[in-house]
Amino acid sequence: MTAMAAPRTQVAAVTATRSWKVPITLGVFGLLSFVLFGLLGPAGSVTTFGISTGADLLKFDPVELPTRATAIVLSVLCLLLAGYATVRVRADQPVGRWVLAVFGVLWVLTFLVWAVADKSTSIVSLLQGSLLLAVPLAFGALGGLLNERAGVVNIAIEGQLLTGAFGAAVLASVVGNAYVGLVAAPLAGLLIGAMLALFTVKYHVNQIIVGVVLNVFAVGLTSFLFSSVLKNDPATLNTPPRLPTLPIPLLSEIPIIGPVLFRQSIIVYLLYVAVIVISIALFRTRWGLRVRSVGEYPQAADTVGINVNRTRWGNVLLGSMVAGLGGAFFTIGSVGAFGQEMTAGKGYIALAAMILGRWSPWGALGAALLFGFADKLQQVLGVLETPIPNQFMLMLPYVVTIFAVAGLVGRVRGPAAAGEPYVKG
């Protein structure tokens, strides 16, 4: 199929704006999985997936699948989707985004069936872990898009996550209550946000430069305080209680979905609320319209009486608080104690999630889930000793990002005025 499609791209490029990128990509990946995971897959192996957890009310037996046959069936489904995309492009019809989503799920499932051959893994804990790992990314991406929708590029998400993690750990530890950490984290993120706003909005310094430097500042400040203050009295200052799991009655008993979505800690539920509220606020309220106009065309916004720089200050501060809240995940949301540079570049992944999600809250959540899944998958497969060297599994989330940003998303356009300081003239 790819051989047939390849020469046509030349013609298409000349005659019309028809793009064969999607069908070709899907076709290549479909064939790859058909050959690698299907035909060359281990014969006679069985893959076992667990679909219940011990705490479930209704328990199901693990599903056992013949590895090779399942992989072939799933690959054929992938190829059918690629064929459907080809038909749509030939008819000059848009290929729906659902095709990409379904293809992605099927392809990953094929890979999983192949990688878990003769072993067993729990689908529920895989998905649960993915959601959990997506939490800081999603909060970071939401914080980032609140900034960028108002025209301020926020590279400092990393720093906001880090100070948020630090603030949450210290205050929760001193007070002895994890929920206090949820208040402290946004305030700690606010510190970085205030500096970002001061330098970019008031002093018109290049926003990317300030963001990069603020990340260094956040690492320096938290690491300095960690090694010169927290280390002297870790019992009082760095032993925070962790957020407990709060299963939602009834909902948490739904098979598979229940434990994944509704048997989590409060920070995950806060994420649901944040995505819904920010999405409505940005696209359904007067405030949101104003914010977006400031991000797209500040001169016009100014002309109709919107205070551009005040809007930007407000959004940078708000965004930094959202990102800071996400930082709480690293300490009170997971391991408890704060460690130096514990965010380990997650802020940059959040930035990628924001771009991949096209600056929309739901998109950001989806992209964050994708990265969270890639990360969790890497952890699971790292334990399972798959034929692939561990280092390549560790690369997975980052390679996925590159493919996502460069390949299937294509040219995305952010808020037009993002990155430009507004000088009233």
Added chain:
Amino acid sequence: MTDQQPVPPATGEPAPEAPRAAKPASDARWAATFREITTGPFGVTVLAFVLALVIGGLLIIVTDPDVTAAASYLFAKPADFFGAAWSAVSDAYSAMFRGAVFNYEAPTFARGIRSLTETMTVSTPLIIAALGVAVGFRAGLFNIGAQGQVLMGAAIGGYVGFAWSLPPVLHLLLALLGGVLAGGFWAGIAGFLKARTGAHEVIVTIMLNYVALYLVAWFLTTSAFTRPGSNQPKSPGVKDTAQLPLLLGDQFRLNAGFLVAILAAVFVWWLMSRSTWGFRFRAVGSNPQAARTAGMGVASSFVLVMVVSGALAGLAGAVQILGTEKALTGGIAGSIGFDAITVALLGRSKPLGIFFAGLLYAGLNVGGRAMEASTGTSINIVLVIQSLVVLFIAAPPLVRAIFRLPAPNPVVVKGASA
């Protein structure tokens, strides 16, 4: 940032100092000179540095246990508090100076000056990588991926150095070339993707950092990169024929890499200020639309800029392994690539500025290590100082406001004319 470069008033217009002509001429000249020094780019740099050191000092004071102890009886014996605060800060900063510039407590001059040579050694890869980042900045591209490019340069440059057997000079040159090609290729991926698909270079270069990290970690598990009979993630030593020669004898680590850094700075100056490529890079950086209208290939420039930028970062990695480290490990790049971004900003993306910024930055790092060893003050304070210096330098109006200095040229105010 428009107001940080004072625009000289056009000839024929009244000079800004005109109203003060009534004063004695020497006074006016002195005032103008004073203003020039304190509010010009150099003055702002010095003041920014002072300001960052003051804030760093405050942090040291607040977290010092002796000072906190004295603070509990501050009103009974304020002298104790201020004494403890002063000694905490002065001990830390003087230890830093001894570690970075000259150890005046050392018995011999050679031992004393070793600090400065150490600073120069550490600054070498920083300067070269920062030059690469700066080429990107001036062409409007943010190469945040210098870290990965340094690592790839070190891996491939190092491989040529320890795996091949060649005559002395040729071996060194080929090893350096290997680093250059590896770094250029790695950054070229980001440039190519930006040109072809519009993928943002900031994201792609950051992701490539991680990919490089794990790729090199994987290299170090293969037999081609590890010592025979060992499964340690460490490569064999670079052969003598491929090592950069030491400059000051065995006592010091300073090597010919420092000369490579100087050559690289001269090359970047020539490239950006004197060559056609450099003109194209700068044109694309300042106004891509105008550059396109003028017939320059913007997309191909993206690729070229990233390749040049990454090639310099790769050279930095090669110099680090061939001159200083002598063997490949997963942590060989340290934080050179990330520091290079700050150094490029500190040096305002100009070769000479980067040269001094690299020395300053390396001095803070080397001195910070000495400070941590001698006074126990955490080296992380250095990161705070470094980041604050860059922030303050980038916002001269803030520095001037803090020191209550006048604007450098009150007549030319952006916005007033518009």
